[in-house]
Amino acid sequence: MNIKVLDTTLRDGEQTPGVSLTSLEKLRIATKLDEIGVEYIEAGSAITSEGERASIKEITSQGFGAEILSFSRPLTVDIDYCLDCDVDGVNLVVPTSELHIHDKLNISCDELIDLSNDAVDYCKDHGLVVELSAEDASRSNVDFLRKVYSNAIDHGADRICVCDTVGILTPDSSLDLFSKLNDFSVPIACHCHNDFGLAVANTLAALKGGASEIHTTINGIGERAGNTSFEECVVSINRLLPQFSTNVKIDQIYDISKLVARSTGVYIQPNKAIVGENAFAHESGIHSDGVIKNSATYEAITPELVGRKRKFIIGKHMGTHGLDNRLKELGLNVDDIQLKQICDDIKELADKGKTVTDVDLQVIADNVLQINHEDRIKLDELTIVSGNKVMPTASVKITVDDVEILNAGVGLGPVDAAINALKSVDAFKDIDLIEYHVDSITGGTDAFIDVIIKLQKEDKVVSARGTEADIINASVKAYIAGVNRLLRD
Structure with a gap:
């Protein structure tokens, strides 16, 4: 059975605290989602702001193969904004638990159904695809939930979705719930949150219960503890559930994971499955030996x-x-x-x-x-000028292949100024500083500072270290050591 993917990185994912994507960043992510085979992209929530609508319009104007949706409440004002953005459809979110209906909306269950039906009618009258998502479905009465869905389908809803809004399902209860809802005439989707770390497991269980569509976010970002992780769920389907498949090009998963991490500033924990930096890293002697002989000994999938x-x-x-x-x-x-x-x-x-x-x-x-390398670059002198009202300035005197060079640079801080003073020297050109990390080795204001950097020249990446009581000297020494290494290689 082929499983469809609705990715909500650009809507639910952007609701991660502290995340706000620009229109260009949203377009780049949407473009990549379309390229890798995602069927449905929730591009945002049109009601949110003028800037949000501009971003959605930019995405809908691209002619992507994926269906582009906007989040919408069951309100005419929301739907009108969606129509203004030229979306293909709406993720029409309707609360179905008593807690949400009575305490949040302060209406009756019958009024909720009327509200839902009217919204579906309005959407269909204006040519929109409708996926009706039952908010807080996992805490809703199942009979009432079925009534909401049945009414929506009778009024033309194209798909329905069960939302585990606060992440309280378990794999067993997810399987049970979807088994009670899998007999409708339209596809049913699963939208899980990760409050108990079970979003992926619950989503996979939902598939076994009859779901044919999953909602995900790249890297599992989202409100609170996040949403179902796109990469973990898709790869699990590919490798662990042979009865299911997706259209996702999984060899491009790491690329989009890094793109979203860079764009959102929400960086990936090293031990995260599939895309974490340690996911395919081996240190243990037993593991390394086994992987060298046959990677399947300690890797469930190849990197x-x-x-x-x-x-x-x-x-x-x-x-x-x-x-x-x-x-x-x-x-x-x-x-x-x-x-x-x-x-x-x-x-x-x-x-x-x-x-x-x-x-x-x-x-x-x-x-x-007993190998001794002769460094091509040597630091002779380093002078820094910095203060409250003075732009940080650095002058360096270095020797490159026995030629003495004096150069200067400015920067946001003294370390930045020193590195900039070196960068304009020919020997340092085409070398990118891709990682910079500082640790204090000892305590106190006279602590030794350990600077570790990574440099890249074309496809070659090297690490370098500098340890000094002065962070500027340590940084410059590490930088020069790394460049010497690249030049030597």
């Missing part, structure tokens, strides 16, 4: 399936097989004795609580192999 790559992490839990694999990736071939010595040195470093980066690995390997 390539979802547009990822496998990583072997350098740390105290690693074994020699994973380490040897990483050394080969760095172009270093070692014998068994050298490999064991490098492994022991890394574990000694990690036991002290230090994060072992590729730079540390390179230095340790160089020491064991």
Whole structure:
């Protein structure tokens, strides 16, 4: 059975506290959703604001293959705004629990049904596709819920949806509820929230109960604890539920996950399934050895399936097989004795609580192999001017291939100014600083600062570290060390 996907990242996802997307960001996300095969895109809530309507209009003007919807209450004013945005349809949300009907709307159940029917009639009279979503359906009386749905279908609703608005379903109760609602003449959808961390499990159970459409958000963002995670749900359907399928191009899932994370500023926890940075990372020696021999030993899916790559992490839990694999990736071939010595040195470093980066690995390997690299760039002098009413300014004197260079730069702060002073030097061009992380190693105002950065030149990414009592010196040293590494490679 083919399962349809309605993605509500641009509506329910944007209701994540602190998230507000620009029209361009919404368009980029909608474009990617359309490209990867999502059937229905809830582009926003037209009633919200003029800017929201402009964003929805921009999306509806693109001629996407996906059906574009707007959230709407069962009110003429909401529906009129949806019509103004040229959407294909509406996600018509109608409260169905006694709590919402009596305490929120202060109306009777019969009045609620009349309100729903009138809204469906108005939508259909104006050519809109209608998906009627029962808000708080999981806390509604099932007989009344069926009555609301039956009336809506009789008035022309094209699809119906069960909303677990506060995330109180369990997989068992989700299966039971959908089994009682799967006999209608139109498709039924599942919209879950993650308040108890069960949104994906409840959605999968709903499919077994008869649902044929799922509501999701990219990375599971949304109000409170979020919504059903698009990537987790789609990949679970693909790999764990052979009786179901979707039209989603799952090898592009990681791309859209990163796009949404960048656009919203809601970054992904490292251990998140499918798209977290550690999802396909291995440090344990037993795991690394098994994965090298056969990836299925410790991976339920291959990283390539979802547009990822496998990583072997350098740390105290690693074994020699994973380490040897990483050394080969760095172009270093070692014998068994050298490999064991490098492994022991890394574990000694990690036991002290230090994060072992590729730079540390390179230095340790160089020491064991007695390799001495001559750095092309050396820092001779660094001067910083900064104050309350002074734009931070840095001057640097460096030696590049035995040629002395003096340069200056300004920035938002002294570190930014120092890095900018270096960036304009030819040796530093086409190198991007993609990650910058600072840790205080000791306590007090004289604490040693540990700066870890990542630099990229074309498809090559390296890590570098600088440790100083002065954060500016530590940052510059780390930056120069990383550039030396890229130039050497």
